[in-house]
Amino acid sequence: MNIKVETEKKYYCMEPEKLIEHAINLNFKLIDKVLESDEYFTDLNCEFIKNRTCLRIRKTNEKSMEITYKGKSNSLLGFYCKLENNISADIGNYENYVKLFSSLGYYSYVLVSKERSIYRLEKQQCTYSIMIDKLPNIGGFVEFEIMSDNFSFKRNELKMKLDNFLHHFNEFNLKEASQPYRDIVADYIFHKNFKFNEAQELMLNIDAEIQNLEKDFFKKSKSKISELCGYSIKWTEYKKNSRVDNNIASLVDDYLDNMILDNNELLLTIELLQQIDLKKIFITNVNELFFTHLFRKLNVLIDNVIYSKSNQKLYRANPSTVFICEKDIRRINNFLLILINHQ
8 A cells, every 4th residue: 555645735727728838847747648537435424525535446547546545634634635545456346346345335426537637746755746637517627736755744844845836826826626526526416417495306217226136036936926827927918917916916025025135236225315305206117016015125215106208207397306317326326425415
């Protein structure tokens, strides 16, 4: 593990060309231009968000991966200094680390993608960096960063070095961006998708996860269903025939009672929904009996279920309805966590 002290400030920067020219005149060299994809994680109660703790997986140019942890901003190091712990990891194990974090109680919160140009200068046992960032749909930023070895300098020395560093760029009258990128992007997503003052209902579709359970039930119970119905049952008939439902309620309950549900993301969805004080509307193509019995088993309060796609339009056109259109349940949980954190 590589432990460094990071001292930095971030500013809005919509026209970086003159700033880059000035940096070059100060002997900064362009080190790299990269595409970074950062996935940030938080605990269920969003304490990481409140105290600005950073747990992140970063992919660079889809070729390399690094796991980073940075502690609370209000630590003894001061507001602009953090101990940064970095571990390089095999990018092929990306999803395994996501699952590991989930098992430990840390869940994906937001994705931040950015184009980054890195200018660097080595000076007085420190690495001075200027990062010019462009975030799609959000805008441009510049980060001024000093990276030093752990305990090489005192806190007041690092603060003085940062102030002297920033002094060289006073003429640009940059406006400070006080939030981390994680929070800037989360705020953007919230304000773009949620008119919270008007919101009364939350509409979502989590069939991508539930259908896997339904298919597993049908595969394991097909012979018994056919025996109860008196003929060989097919998937399409099971999905649509109410007479089948009347016969298989006990089979569904038996399957659910003996089910070992190890899908952390689905369980997280259920837990997050319980924290949201809006009516829940579910869109589903799952067999009605299976869906209702599953949600009863999971203690999910259902306000309304839409089994017909044609009925969705009436709800989606309603300004009081928040519609989550993501299919990936991890992205659905991102939205739910952002919604909870902004309530």
